[in-house]
Amino acid sequence: MKTAIITFPGTNRENDMAAAVKLTTGKSPDLIWHKETTLENYDLIILPGGFSYGDYLRCGAMAAHSPIMKEIIAQAEKGTRIFGVCNGFQMLIETRILPGALLKNKNLKFICKNVHLRSENTDTHFTKHLKEGSVIEVPVAHGDGNYFATPDILSDLAANDQVAFRYCDAQGNVSEEANANGSIDNIAGIYNKRKTILGMMPHPENATLSHQKTQDGVPLFEGILNGLM
Amino acid sequence: MQNTAEKSDFLQTVREPDITLELAQEYGLNAEEFDQIFEILGRAPTYTELGIFSVMWSEHCSYKSSRLHLKKLPTEAPHVIQGPGENAGVIDIGDGQAAVFKMESHNHPSYIEPFQGAATGVGGIMRDVFTMGARPIANINALRFGEPAHPKTRSLVSGVVSGISHYGNCMGVPTVGGETQFHKSYNGNILVNAMTVGIANQDDIYYARGAQPNMPIVYVGSKTGRDGIHGATMASAEFGDGNEENRPTVQVGDPFTEKLLLEACLELMQTDCIVSIQDMGAAGLTSSGVEIADKGGIGVTMNLDDVPQRERNMLPYEIMLSESQERMLMILKPGSEDKARKVFEKWDLDFAVIGTTTDDQRLRLNMYGQTWCDIPVPPLVDAAPVYDRPQGQHPLPKPLPQDLGETPSLKTSLETLMRSPNMSSKRWIWEQYDGLVMGESWATSGLTNTQAGRASDAALVRVPNTQKALAISSDCNPRYCYANPFEGGKQAVAESYRNLCASGATPLAVTNNLNFGNPERPEIMAQFVGCVEGLGAACAALDYPVISGNVSLYNETSGTAILPTPVIGGVGLVSDWEMAMDMAFKSEGATLFIVGGEGAHLGQSLYYSEVHGVEAGLAPIVDLDVEKRNGTFMREAIARDLLEAAHDISDGGLLCALAEMSLAARTLGFDVSQLAGKATAFWYGEDQGRYVVATTEPERFSEAAQSDNVPVLKIGVVSQDNCVLPEGEEISCSELIAWHEKWLPDYMSKTN
Numbered sequence: 001m002k003t004a005i006i007t008f009p010g011t012n013r014e015n016d017m018a019a020a021v022k023l024t025t026g027k028s029p030d031l032i033w034h035k036e037t038t039l040e041n042y043d044l045i046i047l048p049g050g051f052s053y054g055d056y057l058r059c060g061a062m063a064a065h066s067p068i069m070k071e072i073i074a075q076a077e078k079g080t081r082i083f084g085v086c087n088g089f090q091m092l093i094e095t096r097i098l099p100g101a102l103l104k105n106k107n108l109k110f111i112c113k114n115v116h117l118r119s120e121n122t123d124t125h126f127t128k129h130l131k132e133g134s135v136i137e138v139p140v141a142h143g144d145g146n147y148f149a150t151p152d153i154l155s156d157l158a159a160n161d162q163v164a165f166r167y168c169d170a171q172g173n174v175s176e177e178a179n180a181n182g183s184i185d186n187i188a189g190i191y192n193k194r195k196t197i198l199g200m201m202p203h204p205e206n207a208t209l210s211h212q213k214t215q216d217g218v219p220l221f222e223g224i225l226n227g228l229m
Numbered sequence: 230m231q232n233t234a235e236k237s238d239f240l241q242t243v244r245e246p247d248i249t250l251e252l253a254q255e256y257g258l259n260a261e262e263f264d265q266i267f268e269i270l271g272r273a274p275t276y277t278e279l280g281i282f283s284v285m286w287s288e289h290c291s292y293k294s295s296r297l298h299l300k301k302l303p304t305e306a307p308h309v310i311q312g313p314g315e316n317a318g319v320i321d322i323g324d325g326q327a328a329v330f331k332m333e334s335h336n337h338p339s340y341i342e343p344f345q346g347a348a349t350g351v352g353g354i355m356r357d358v359f360t361m362g363a364r365p366i367a368n369i370n371a372l373r374f375g376e377p378a379h380p381k382t383r384s385l386v387s388g389v390v391s392g393i394s395h396y397g398n399c400m401g402v403p404t405v406g407g408e409t410q411f412h413k414s415y416n417g418n419i420l421v422n423a424m425t426v427g428i429a430n431q432d433d434i435y436y437a438r439g440a441q442p443n444m445p446i447v448y449v450g451s452k453t454g455r456d457g458i459h460g461a462t463m464a465s466a467e468f469g470d471g472n473e474e475n476r477p478t479v480q481v482g483d484p485f486t487e488k489l490l491l492e493a494c495l496e497l498m499q500t501d502c503i504v505s506i507q508d509m510g511a512a513g514l515t516s517s518g519v520e521i522a523d524k525g526g527i528g529v530t531m532n533l534d535d536v537p538q539r540e541r542n543m544l545p546y547e548i549m550l551s552e553s554q555e556r557m558l559m560i561l562k563p564g565s566e567d568k569a570r571k572v573f574e575k576w577d578l579d580f581a582v583i584g585t586t587t588d589d590q591r592l593r594l595n596m597y598g599q600t601w602c603d604i605p606v607p608p609l610v611d612a613a614p615v616y617d618r619p620q621g622q623h624p625l626p627k628p629l630p631q632d633l634g635e636t637p638s639l640k641t642s643l644e645t646l647m648r649s650p651n652m653s654s655k656r657w658i659w660e661q662y663d664g665l666v667m668g669e670s671w672a673t674s675g676l677t678n679t680q681a682g683r684a685s686d687a688a689l690v691r692v693p694n695t696q697k698a699l700a701i702s703s704d705c706n707p708r709y710c711y712a713n714p715f716e717g718g719k720q721a722v723a724e725s726y727r728n729l730c731a732s733g734a735t736p737l738a739v740t741n742n743l744n745f746g747n748p749e750r751p752e753i754m755a756q757f758v759g760c761v762e763g764l765g766a767a768c769a770a771l772d773y774p775v776i777s778g779n780v781s782l783y784n785e786t787s788g789t790a791i792l793p794t795p796v797i798g799g800v801g802l803v804s805d806w807e808m809a810m811d812m813a814f815k816s817e818g819a820t821l822f823i824v825g826g827e828g829a830h831l832g833q834s835l836y837y838s839e840v841h842g843v844e845a846g847l848a849p850i851v852d853l854d855v856e857k858r859n860g861t862f863m864r865e866a867i868a869r870d871l872l873e874a875a876h877d878i879s880d881g882g883l884l885c886a887l888a889e890m891s892l893a894a895r896t897l898g899f900d901v902s903q904l905a906g907k908a909t910a911f912w913y914g915e916d917q918g919r920y921v922v923a924t925t926e927p928e929r930f931s932e933a934a935q936s937d938n939v940p941v942l943k944i945g946v947v948s949q950d951n952c953v954l955p956e957g958e959e960i961s962c963s964e965l966i967a968w969h970e971k972w973l974p975d976y977m978s979k980t981n
Binding site: 049 | 662
């Protein structure tokens with residue numbers, strides 16, 4: 001299988017992501033510069049974290065107009081699997097590949113800490129190695145991760161089982177206290193309708209290697225990558 | 230680009246100020262220095278030349294008050310590849326790899342404009358490190374603010390922290406540690422000291438030296454504007470009333486451009502295009518141009534028309550003195566310009582050939598068809614004044630009052646300490662820093678629920694793709710330095726050494742940031758010299774050389790100076806990160822020992838200052854032989870896997886050290902109820918060279934200590950959920966966490 005990690009000016013977690021992919025598959029993914037216009041024969045496209053274009057204008061907004069993005073939108077329509085984390089999730093929102101919006105964190109500050117996530121729908125390629133309702137601990141590191149959606153979108157997400165992860169406490173309780181950034185309904189990550197695309201704010205790639213605090217991201221990467229091998 | 234007609238119109242309107250002693254004084258030069266310029270040139274300087282002399286001879290660039298004393302510092306060891314004098318110091322960490330690091334202050338700008346001041350401080354120090362070909366892998370910072378009740382403190386904390394967060398996070402370099410303290414002596418002068426550690430291959434290190442004549446001079450990065458003009462001069466003078474008028478001299482940072490500059494420079498460094506490189510920091514194009522010329526023994530001729538400019542009609546004076554951020558000066562191999570240009574164009578950065586090197590050691594500047602500056606280079610550096618400023622008698626510390634009032638119970642005093650500004654959790658600060666980007670962090674800031682999941686005496690980051698890790702710590706106790714500059718200087722180094730030893734690292738080298746008041750006052754000069762001599766003595770005794778550093782003087786407002794604050798940034802190596810040590814208790818019933826003897830010294834302790842409101846008494850004395858013996862013993866005990874947890878005993882003494890180990894463990898406490906009848910100094914004394922450890926092999930541990938001649942004392946065991954003190958006092962672990970986490974968020978949420 002072939003994995004592409006797309007890099008933009010200001011991307012800074014591409015190597016973290018590459019390390020997680022390599023750990024899972026034994027193979028290094030290709031790092032693709034945003035000025036490329038085609039992505040052929042990739043089974044998985046990853047949009048990693050960072051501050052593309054310095055987060056100027058709006059996080060992910062400028063990257064959404066990069067040359068590579070037309071191709072990513074085309075691949076999304078074709079059903080190629082796409083995984084966007086943090087700034088990558090913001091790009092998926094800015095390109096409207098995924099619905100909703102990401103606002104400034106409720107406390108208006110950048111937040112880097114470990115959070116617990118409850119997997120909400122594990123009947124997908126991405127999360128099939130996780131148990132539904134199971135809890136993983138992974139870090140967040142963002143200033144604009146406060147997911148917002150209109151009631152219409154929320155009911156769509158519910159009807160199609162599109163919520164992938166919710167912020168919760170260590171026991172799996174979804175509470176206001178466990179909400180890292182003020183996201184509506186504690187939403188930390190969502191799928192597209194076809195479940196071929198996953199976008200999430202937390203960083204499972206920083207919870208994979210043995211020296212990191214947890215390795216709770218490993219089953220997620222195994223799910224994402226193994227199905228494609 | 231402006232056309233020629235427009236330019237000549239502009240030149241007609243330009244009227245540069247007359248060169249007078251008054252103007253020179255305004256720029257920080259004294260009468261003698263002003264005369265010296267005439268002597269060197271054999272004529273009056275032009276306005277541009279005067280500006281260049283004034284910044285090159287400023288305290289900030291020339292170290293004129295400190296140079297004589299900095300020479301006393303030990304800077305050599307077999308593992309030192311580059312000592313002070315380059316953009317950053319370099320040490321050997323094995324396998325052909327090097328660690329490159331330095332600490333630098335941005336104190337004056339951060340007080341005037343905290344967000345931009347702190348942000349550009351972080352940007353500047355990272356640039357120093359990647360200029361040398363190293364990829365930055367960790368940032369730490371040492372912050373000092375005024376007393377919490379001071380009306381400016383809250384907004385300064387908020388601004389500085391968001392500035393650091395803004396810049397470091399965007400760069401994708403983790404901020405993994407640091408220290409934050411509050412004291413009234415910083416009311417008018419906060420300290421923002423930032424340190425960056427980078428990794429390079431020893432064969433691929435770049436220097437400012439090495440340029441030869443007839444090579445192209447290349448400018449890359451952001452465009453030059455009028456920001457930061459005379460920033461170096463501002464940092465070389467005391468604050469008076471109306472500091473805010475200096476706001477235009479604070480630079481504005483753009484971390485996105487710096488991230489591009491980092492990637493572009495490292496990409497170009499993979500080729501063999503660059504001969505020498507220097508970042509444009511303090512005094513911008515002036516100091517970078519002069520450094521490259523001086524270190525190469527050559528001259529430079531620059532055509533300032535070709536410098537990318539953000540504003541119209543800039544004068545040579547302004548271009549040369551601008552401190553616009555995110556810029557670099559490089560000397561390229563002739564003929565490699567196009568190859569280099571392509572790399573910078575890929576990263577959407579300005580790239581301009583702005584001159585050539587010459588063989589005559591002169592600095593020549595042309596613009597608008599005229600020559601604005603033609604001066605010899607060596608005097609800018611070598612003839613810079615060096616002052617042996619008079620040192621007064623440093624006053625003895627206040628004696629302890631006869632009556633300290635009632636001594637509260639241990640539980641009460643511990644609560645007071647845990648809730649105090651200087652001891653309490655700084656989570657509000659470090660959760661705004663990305664401590665995890667790059668994926669290599671093993672131990673990060675804080676105690677409870679840290680970002681990397683572990684708390685150690687030093688921050689630890691793995692060296693990418695190896696088993697090695699670097700341990701990094703910043704330390705200084707200004708109270709001690711004020712009470713006894715020599716012992717205080719020693720102590721800052723010793724504590725750094727201790728922190729690295731307690732994390733299982735071999736201490737390798739330090740950088741320093743020497744923050745003091747006005748050196749023209751003999752008592753401040755006495756503080757400075759005392760601290761420098763103390764830290765030199767400790768570095769020599771502990772084989773812990775100084776490889777880079779920064780001096781920040783004139784941290785003084787209307788005659789009131791900061792406490793002497795020589796911050797030490799230490800770096801050590803852990804050969805296998807799986808053997809690194811943290812401070813969290815691991816198992817109930819593990820035995821607790823003090824290493825290095827019982828506490829007896831309360832002078833200048835945190836206990837006195839927080840519990841009794843007294844800053845008095847003698848500073849603790851550091852016995853460097855004991856320090857080395859105990860540190861070596863700790864490293865060996867860790868390497869032999871004898872310990873489950875280790876922590877040094879510093880501010881707040883034994884009891885605070887135990888409390889911190891519990892905070893790191895969250896649900897494990899300590900039972901020291903067997904120690905009934907011990908004096909206050911036993912619990913809170915800040916005697917040096919000591920540690921607390923937890924071990925499940927008490928016999929083997931005691932034997933090892935005995936054979937190494939290190940005094941150890943069994944004090945109790947690790948307990949579940951509770952901390953048990955003598956006299957029946959108990960504290961639940963959750964209560965302890967609540968005390969510790971309380972103060973800063975409460976303080977920051979107030980609006981006064």
